[in-house]
Amino acid sequence: MTGKRTPLWQHISSSLSDDIAAGRYQPGDKLPTEAQLAARFAVNRHTVRHALKDLSDQGMVLSRRGAGVFVTQAPTDYPLGRRVRFHKNIQAAGRLPARRILTRETRAGDAEETTALALPPGAMIHVIEGLSFADETPMAYFRSIFPVDRLPGIAAALEQTNSVTRALATCGVPDYTRTSTRITATRATPSHALHLRCRESDPLLYTRSLSVDPDGAPVEFGNTWYPADRVTLTLDHEEMA
Structure with missing residues (x-):
């Protein structure tokens, strides 16, 4: 009997969260674009957006219109x-x-x-x-x-x-x-x-x-x-x- 599969967006969110925790992306750094993340994880951009929204809801990233998605930092x-x-x-x-x-x-x-x-x-x-x-x-x-x-x-x-x-x-x-x-x-x-x-x-x-x-x-x-x-x-x- 196979276990329940982790949704792709959740896997992406977890992977990016691990990258941030490991210091691969520092506070203030811009994350790769949606297109780059879609290529990295072999998914469509809608799935990437779902993952980024999850990170945003956790307060880990901030989307700035026209600029991209950035790792949040302490004021x-x-x-x-x-x-x-x-x-x-x-x-x-x-x-x-x-x-x-x-x-x-x-x-x-x-x-x-x-x-x-x-x-x-x-x-x-x-x-x-x-x-x-x-x-x-x-x-x-x-x-x-x-x-x-x-x-x-x-x-x-x-x-x-x-x-x-x-x-x-x-x-x-x-x-x-x-x-x-x-x-x-x-x-x-x-x-x-x-x-x-x-x-x-x-x-x-x-x-x-x-x-x-x-x-x-x-x-x-x-x-x-x-x-x-x-x-x-x-x-x-x-x-x-």
């Missing part, structure tokens, strides 16, 4: 304090930081932007938008806004370096501190989903912050969107005091 702690520096925060977490600028623009600021930066209506601002990475995984989509008249040369400085700290130093701001941060929850737009490799409407953490120079003049109005499953925002009460 990275990202401290928020008076001196928030992305590269230092990511390095402190033992990961490799990187930043990619997507757009640069000098234009008249809208009412929200000029109010935040204590500028007269219609004052010129320089805006950069881009992505911050940890180990090649996108951790944040950011929009940083700078006052042009207060920071002559900021556009050129930001062209020469991906570091806001170095760019501000070039413009005569040797140090800057964050005076306020507002944190809210939101959902990923189609654009955010594309850039952050997540699904549309996935939960995001959204922060609005203001940084000032040593004299208290605003130098950066920041807007940042973090995938909620990849980042845990933490507060250092001693530094915030």
Whole structure:
């Protein structure tokens, strides 16, 4: 009498689970495509999808539309304090930081932007938008806004370096501190989903912050969107005091 056969999708799920447990796929790694897995296990793609859904239900993988299926990872702690520096925060977490600028623009600021930066209506601002990475995984989509008249040369400085700290130093701001941060929850737009490799409407953490120079003049109005499953925002009460 033969025993009951294990469903193929369950065999695939178990095999991939073993691969993950053995470290063949690390947290953040992308799994082979459905087509590659179908060839490996000699099954159709529907069976592969069933197996991947099982892994997703167990919390072992996460599907990101248009990007693939990734092994889940523990969220990275990202401290928020008076001196928030992305590269230092990511390095402190033992990961490799990187930043990619997507757009640069000098234009008249809208009412929200000029109010935040204590500028007269219609004052010129320089805006950069881009992505911050940890180990090649996108951790944040950011929009940083700078006052042009207060920071002559900021556009050129930001062209020469991906570091806001170095760019501000070039413009005569040797140090800057964050005076306020507002944190809210939101959902990923189609654009955010594309850039952050997540699904549309996935939960995001959204922060609005203001940084000032040593004299208290605003130098950066920041807007940042973090995938909620990849980042845990933490507060250092001693530094915030």
